[in-house]
Amino acid sequence: xTEPYLGEFEQTVLLxxxxxxxxxxxxxILDQIHEHTGRRVARGALYTALDRLEAxxxxxxxxxxxxAERGGRARRYYTVTPGALRALKQARxxxxxxxxxxxxxxxxxx
Amino acid sequence: MTHPPAVFxxxxxxxxxxxxxxxxxxxxxxxxxxxxxxxDGRGRxxxxxxxxxxxxAVWLPAARRARVHAAAESRRSGDRFMRNSWRDVRSAVRxxxxxxxxxxxxxxxxxxxxxxxxxxxxxxxxxxxxPYPLKDPDAVVLLSETGPRLQYKKEAVSPANFFDWRAxxxxxxxxxxxxxxxxxxxxxxxxxxxxxxxxxxxxxEALGAQTALGRTFVRDDETFGRHHVVILSDALWKxxxxxDRSVVGRTIVVDGEPHVVIGxxxxxxxxxxxxxxxxxxxFDPQMPPRRDLRYFTVIGHLRPxxxxxxxxxxxxxxxxxxxxxxxxxxxxxxxxxxxxxSGMLDEGTGPLLALWxxxxxxxxxxxxxxxxxxxxxxxxxxxxxxxxxxxxxASRFRIVRELLTESALLAxxxxxxxxxxxxxxxRALRVSMPANILRFVPGFESLGPDFRxxxxxxxxxxxxxxxxxxxxxxxxATSEVAETLKEGGRTATGRQLLRRAIVVAEMSIAxxxxxxxxxxxxxxxxxxxxxxxxxxxxxxxxxxxxxERTYPDEPSRRQFMxxxxxxxRGIGGVEQAAGVNNMPTSGSNSSRTIEIDGHPAPDPRQLxxxxxxxxxxxxxxxxxxxIQRGRAxxxxxxxxxxxxxxxxxxxxRTYWPTEDPIGRRIRAxxxxxxxxxxxxxxxxxxxxxxxxxxxxxxxxVQSPGDSFCxxxxxxxxxxxxxxxxxxxxxxxxxxxxxFEMMTMxxxxxxxxxxxxxxxxxxxxxxxxALVLATVGLYAVIAYLMSQRRHEIGxxxxxxASRxxxxxxxxxxxxxxxxxxxxxxxxLSIALSRLMEAxxxxxxxxxxxxxxxxxxxxxxxxxxxxxxxxxRAAAIDPMVALRxx
Numbered sequence: 001x002t003e004p005y006l007g008e009f010e011q012t013v014l015l016x017x018x019x020x021x022x023x024x025x026x027x028x029i030l031d032q033i034h035e036h037t038g039r040r041v042a043r044g045a046l047y048t049a050l051d052r053l054e055a056x057x058x059x060x061x062x063x064x065x066x067x068a069e070r071g072g073r074a075r076r077y078y079t080v081t082p083g084a085l086r087a088l089k090q091a092r093x094x095x096x097x098x099x100x101x102x103x104x105x106x107x108x109x110x
Numbered sequence: 111m112t113h114p115p116a117v118f119x120x121x122x123x124x125x126x127x128x129x130x131x132x133x134x135x136x137x138x139x140x141x142x143x144x145x146x147x148x149x150d151g152r153g154r155x156x157x158x159x160x161x162x163x164x165x166x167a168v169w170l171p172a173a174r175r176a177r178v179h180a181a182a183e184s185r186r187s188g189d190r191f192m193r194n195s196w197r198d199v200r201s202a203v204r205x206x207x208x209x210x211x212x213x214x215x216x217x218x219x220x221x222x223x224x225x226x227x228x229x230x231x232x233x234x235x236x237x238x239x240x241p242y243p244l245k246d247p248d249a250v251v252l253l254s255e256t257g258p259r260l261q262y263k264k265e266a267v268s269p270a271n272f273f274d275w276r277a278x279x280x281x282x283x284x285x286x287x288x289x290x291x292x293x294x295x296x297x298x299x300x301x302x303x304x305x306x307x308x309x310x311x312x313x314x315e316a317l318g319a320q321t322a323l324g325r326t327f328v329r330d331d332e333t334f335g336r337h338h339v340v341i342l343s344d345a346l347w348k349x350x351x352x353x354d355r356s357v358v359g360r361t362i363v364v365d366g367e368p369h370v371v372i373g374x375x376x377x378x379x380x381x382x383x384x385x386x387x388x389x390x391x392x393f394d395p396q397m398p399p400r401r402d403l404r405y406f407t408v409i410g411h412l413r414p415x416x417x418x419x420x421x422x423x424x425x426x427x428x429x430x431x432x433x434x435x436x437x438x439x440x441x442x443x444x445x446x447x448x449x450x451x452s453g454m455l456d457e458g459t460g461p462l463l464a465l466w467x468x469x470x471x472x473x474x475x476x477x478x479x480x481x482x483x484x485x486x487x488x489x490x491x492x493x494x495x496x497x498x499x500x501x502x503x504a505s506r507f508r509i510v511r512e513l514l515t516e517s518a519l520l521a522x523x524x525x526x527x528x529x530x531x532x533x534x535x536x537r538a539l540r541v542s543m544p545a546n547i548l549r550f551v552p553g554f555e556s557l558g559p560d561f562r563x564x565x566x567x568x569x570x571x572x573x574x575x576x577x578x579x580x581x582x583x584x585x586x587a588t589s590e591v592a593e594t595l596k597e598g599g600r601t602a603t604g605r606q607l608l609r610r611a612i613v614v615a616e617m618s619i620a621x622x623x624x625x626x627x628x629x630x631x632x633x634x635x636x637x638x639x640x641x642x643x644x645x646x647x648x649x650x651x652x653x654x655x656x657x658e659r660t661y662p663d664e665p666s667r668r669q670f671m672x673x674x675x676x677x678x679r680g681i682g683g684v685e686q687a688a689g690v691n692n693m694p695t696s697g698s699n700s701s702r703t704i705e706i707d708g709h710p711a712p713d714p715r716q717l718x719x720x721x722x723x724x725x726x727x728x729x730x731x732x733x734x735x736x737i738q739r740g741r742a743x744x745x746x747x748x749x750x751x752x753x754x755x756x757x758x759x760x761x762x763r764t765y766w767p768t769e770d771p772i773g774r775r776i777r778a779x780x781x782x783x784x785x786x787x788x789x790x791x792x793x794x795x796x797x798x799x800x801x802x803x804x805x806x807x808x809x810x811v812q813s814p815g816d817s818f819c820x821x822x823x824x825x826x827x828x829x830x831x832x833x834x835x836x837x838x839x840x841x842x843x844x845x846x847x848x849f850e851m852m853t854m855x856x857x858x859x860x861x862x863x864x865x866x867x868x869x870x871x872x873x874x875x876x877x878x879a880l881v882l883a884t885v886g887l888y889a890v891i892a893y894l895m896s897q898r899r900h901e902i903g904x905x906x907x908x909x910a911s912r913x914x915x916x917x918x919x920x921x922x923x924x925x926x927x928x929x930x931x932x933x934x935x936x937l938s939i940a941l942s943r944l945m946e947a948x949x950x951x952x953x954x955x956x957x958x959x960x961x962x963x964x965x966x967x968x969x970x971x972x973x974x975x976x977x978x979x980x981r982a983a984a985i986d987p988m989v990a991l992r993x994x
Contacts, residue, residue, distance in 0.1 A: 026138045043162060044169035047135060052177055063133070069144055071113070073137030 004056050006087050012037065013049045014058065014088055017078050025064075025075040026050070050078060058084035114143040115156050117565055118163040125167035129174065135166060156561040172196070198515040205516055206523075212488065213520065216481050219885075220524035220574065222878050223477030225531030226470040228559075228567045232536055234463045235562060246318055246411075250450040251282065251421060253408040255429075257443040267406040268439065269391075269399030271432055275408070275445075276310075278428055281421040282410035282447075284316035289405055293387055294657050294847050295350070296363045300840075301847040303655070304346060306387035313388070314341075316411045317381060324358040324373030327390045337392030340364060341373040346386040364389070366659040366845070382407065401439040409450060422447045465945075469626070469875045472619050474570075476879050478578040479612045480886040485517070485582040486609060487893050510583045517579025521571040528567055533559050535874075539867070581608070610926055613890050617930025618937060620876075620883040621967055625938040627876035628959040629945060630869030637862045638855075643793035643802075644694060645734035649854035650828035650835060651693060654846065655817040667814040668749065670842065675726055677838035678822050681831060686823040688729040689810055691722075693819040694795045695857040702806070706765050707775035707783065717779065720761055721795065721805035724813045730756075730790055732823045740772045740788030747809040754809065755784040761804035762789045776806070784808070796861070821854070828853045880967070884974040891923055892978035899985060907987040915983040916976070923975025924968075931964050938963075 006014070016032040017024040026046060033041050053059045064075045080088075119136060126132040139162055147155035175196065206213045253275070254265045267275075267287065276285045286309060293306040314326040321341065331339055340362070342351070351357045361368045369389065380386065393399050412421055429445040496509055536559070585608075654674075661667050671689050678687035692698045703717040711717050727743040729735075738759060747754055755776065762771045775783040792802040810818075820839075824831055832851050839848050852860075859866070895902070902915055938960060 026134065027142055042165070042169075043138075044166050044173070047131065047166070047170055048173040048177075051131070051174055055177065067137070067141075069141055070137035071119075071140045073133045073140065075137060076131070076134040 004058060004083070004087055006058070006084075006091050009045070010049055010053060010058070011088060011091055013046065013053065014080055014084055017059070017080055022077070022079075024078050029078075053084070054078075057081060058087065112144055112147040112152060112155075114140055114159045115561060115565075118160045122163040122167050125171060129170065131170065135170065139163065139166075153560060157564075160561055160564060198512050199519065201512065202516040202519045206519065212484060213523075216484060216520050217524045217527065219477045219480055219882060220521060220571070221527035221531055222882075223470075223474035224524055224528035224567055224571055224574065225535065226473050226875060226878065227467070227570055228528055228532035228563055229535040229539075230463065230467045230470045231566050232532065232559070232563050233539075234467060247451055248449060249412040250317060251410050251412060251418065251447050252450045253285075253410065253425065254446045254448075255404060255443055256446050266404040267408045267445075268401050268404045269393070269406055270401035270436075271429075271440070271443075272310075272406050272408055273399060274432055275425065275428060279410070279421075279424065281413050281416040281424045283413050284312035285408065285410040286310040286312040286316050287391060287406035287408050288313060288382060289391060289407070291389065292655065293364050293389075294366070294655070294845070295387070296366075296845045301845050302350070303847040303849040304386050305384050306389070307382060307385045308391045309388050310391050313409070314375075316409050318411070319375065319379055319381075321373035322376040323355060324371070326373060327388075331390040332392050334392045334394050337390045338367060338369045339372045339390065340369045341375060341388045342371060343375050343380055343386040344377040345380070347374045365657045401436055418447060418449065465626075466871055466875075469623055469872060472623060473875050473878050473882070474574065476616050476620060476882045476886070478574055479616050480882055480889070481520075482578040482581050483609055483612055483886055483889055485513075485578065486585065487889070488582070513583035514575070514579050517575040517583070518572060520579075521575035522568070525564075525567055525571050528571070529559060529564065532563070532567070609890050609893070613887050613926050614930040614933070616883040616886050617927060617967065617971065618933035620879040621931060621934025621963060622938040622941045623872070623876040623879045624963040624967065625959055626941055626945060627869065627872035628963055629942060629956065630872050632956060632959065634862055634866050634869045638858055642694065642858070643735065643791055646695075646854040646858055648823055648825065648828055649733070650822045650824065650831050650851070651696075651819055651854050651857055652835065652839075652848045652851040653696070653817070653819050654839075654848055656846070658816065660843070660845070661816060664749070664814045667816060668811055670846075671726065671810055671814065671818070673842045674820060674839055675728075677842055678820060678835055681822070681834045681838055683826045684822050684824050684831065686728045686732040687820065688726045688732045689818050689820050690725040690729050691810075691815050691818045692795070693821060693854075693857075694733075694793050695854070695861045696819055699795065702778055704776045704806070705779060707777070709765065718765070721758075721803050723805060723807045724810045724815060724818075725807050726810045729807075729821070732821055733793075735793060736791040738789045738791060739770075740786070742788060742790075743807075743809045747812065749811045751812075753782050753784045753812055754787045756788040756790050756807040757786055758790055758802075758805040758807075759792045760802050761806060764804050829856075880970065883967075884970045887923070887926070887971050888974035888977065890926075891919065891975045892981075894922070895919060895978045895982040899982070902982050902985055903987040903989075906983075906985065912983040916979045919979035919982060920972065920975060923971060923979070927968050927971040927975075930971075931968055934967070935960060935964060 012033055013029065016029045016036070019032050019036075020028045026043070030041060030043065030046060033039060033046075050059065050061075054061060058081055059078050060081055061076050061078050064077055066072045066074045119140070122139070123132060123136055126135060129135075139159060143155055143159050146158055150158075253267065255267050255271065256265065269287070272285075272287045279285050288307045288309040291306045291308040293304050295302050295304045309327065310332060311327045311329045314320070320326070322344065324341070326341065327339070331337055342357070347353060347357065357371050358373065360371050362371060363369070364387070410421075412418065425445045425447055429440075429443065433440040433443050500506065500509065656667055656670060661670060675687045675689055678684060692700055700722040701719045702722040703719045705711065705717060725743065727745055727747070730737055730742045737756075740756070743754070743756065757765075757771060757776075765771070765776075766774060771786045771789060774786050776786070777783045790807065792805075794802065795805070820835075822828065822831060822835060829852075835851065836848060839846065850857075905915065906912075942960075
């Protein structure tokens, strides 16, 4: 079975969701990305990526309880599907294969 | 709980109405807004929210549509309206991009119109609607005494009455008083005069303000002997104490006495009138509070649950009792309670800003007219295209919507430049306002773009788009399809009538703006450069207030004045130096009731009152005030010599119309008789209400007051003497601050700052209006010419000369302009009447201004009309005819 291809940003989002854990919704996901990559991702980009990933079957979402601090609105929590997990592993493996033998050269240049 | 700005939340919810993510997105933003509001403050969080909501409202639907589209799935669900709108937006963007020139012109025009409105809106918002950063503005009240001789809405309260009010009021809490107290501050560095107020306990609480450091005043601070404590403003704390947090508890010297700093207020708190230091009001038991002297301003806070009416009726009962118990001071005196906001507002500000906003709207209206005209021209070009589309089955509604979308897009594109323009104008306003005036305009400090301004501008832009977009859109959609297709779209008489009407309207509303600006500029010029009765050039002025502790009696003040004048005269390059209690343009004034020897007043309770000045001998010659008869003061007029007085020309005329006043005597009731020794020329003390009023002058040594102005005359640039003058006065008393040191010309200009603002703002508006109106006329004439190319070609071919053609078209321009000017003149006269009523002595309907600007406008219009006419006349008839 072939796994869906994941772009770089999609991988970032998926990994951030895995880091947050069970309670992954947009705000902590953005925080994680910023914390680990230093990038300030536009919120629209994140929502779009989430939407696309869910359509691809990489994410599942569930709606939580309405919360007062959100003006009575519920959060939507995301979980990474097993398929996406496999895709992530594949992506990592292929990248590592490509890296092999290049560490010395790239390090010396930098 | 902090709630994000409702408009933008609504906008975002509406944009995502059909999106299953709406709850998540809006909720996430809400959640983060609360975090940011707590961290960065509500203002910044609101800006952030607005930006996020606007971005997401566009981004999310577009991105999802793109995805759904790319997936090429057949499960395309409903949402036709949104999809169509999106298509409209895209086709509008395409259409606008195709015509970059037009888009740029329209955007710029709109940006000017919108920007002017945004700037004025900000002024009104900050100066009238929300001048004070109050938590609960409707509950903070101002109390004013009313009485037979009290004529203003806001009148002062006597201390004794205040204390009785405070003891008995139940509907009001934190009833408190403040009184003017500008303090002389000495603490290490240069002495400085600081704007301050004495207040009772409860003052800060009434306003809902808290200290940033330390505590506010409590009742015990009002005990005489324990009252030497002060609270500093944030600005003063940063300026003089380097924002040192340990200042609380430190002792500083204020008005010659040690005071303990007990608190520091947060930034931006400077109530009232730019106060920078507050100390408690305390009464010496030897001198209990008086009931017949009114100088307290009283504020309070409505008790929760009590209404303004409750407070008013309770206070009225109280005041009636006080009037009965103390008939001497309180007969017929009552009290009025109103909200602080309505009470503190300067009564002139509202109408002035209303005038500005009206002018700004007029500018916007002209801008709209221009754009409508341009779009009309465009719609005409597109008539064929539109007719074809209608013939092929496009609904008219669809066409109107598309054209309106285009207009709305144009308007929204203009919002950022408009805000930039508004920001620049507000900055210019702030920078040009001198600090000593700024302090009396609450809210001016805080001028600047904010989230409300952005909202206002966007709303106005959308409204504007409807105004200028609807006419062309409807025109385009209602045209007769068959006719249009047949004739090839050359003429449409109805539409041309409409365009001419638009041009006439533009002209007729531009003229009143020009006239108003002209009147303002002329009035200002007259104020500053017209005859004053004295010579303001080459004079440096400064003000001093001697503290009572250091200068308790007349000899000490006399001595200070003598040494100060001598010190100033000793500066190199100084010709003369003098002192006076109130100089012209100083904004302060004194008056005295007088009895005239040999002319007893018919009613001893209604003695005449004249302006009162005390001056040193050189004062008259320094300011070049002519002594018309008799003599000026000399050093021979000593404190123990014969009491003398100089009267002004108008005083001499008023009280001794048929006699020679020299040698006659006047006196203050029960005072010593003063002999008139001279008559001096009249001066304009204050342009707004003291022009040539009767005035009497006394030698300073015979009546030494504690607050006065010092003047120096020098042939050099007076401003360059300022540091020397400061040094000379410090040598007399190193702890004595000097303030408002400026040239007399500067002082004169500052006194007319309001008027100059009016004139400057109106001039900008008028300039924009003039440019827009002439551009509009140019566009219309050019368009009409291009429509008549064929006809003109025929005329030329049949032998008409170029001059005939130019004359033909110029006649057309002239007709339009004359009609517009005539209507405009009528409007101008009405407007100048309004201005005259509002600003006495300023805007007198000067016929030259009316005629001058009419001619100017007609001239500008003729130029605008001539250019396209000349081009039309240059048509090669062969080319024009061949086009057919």
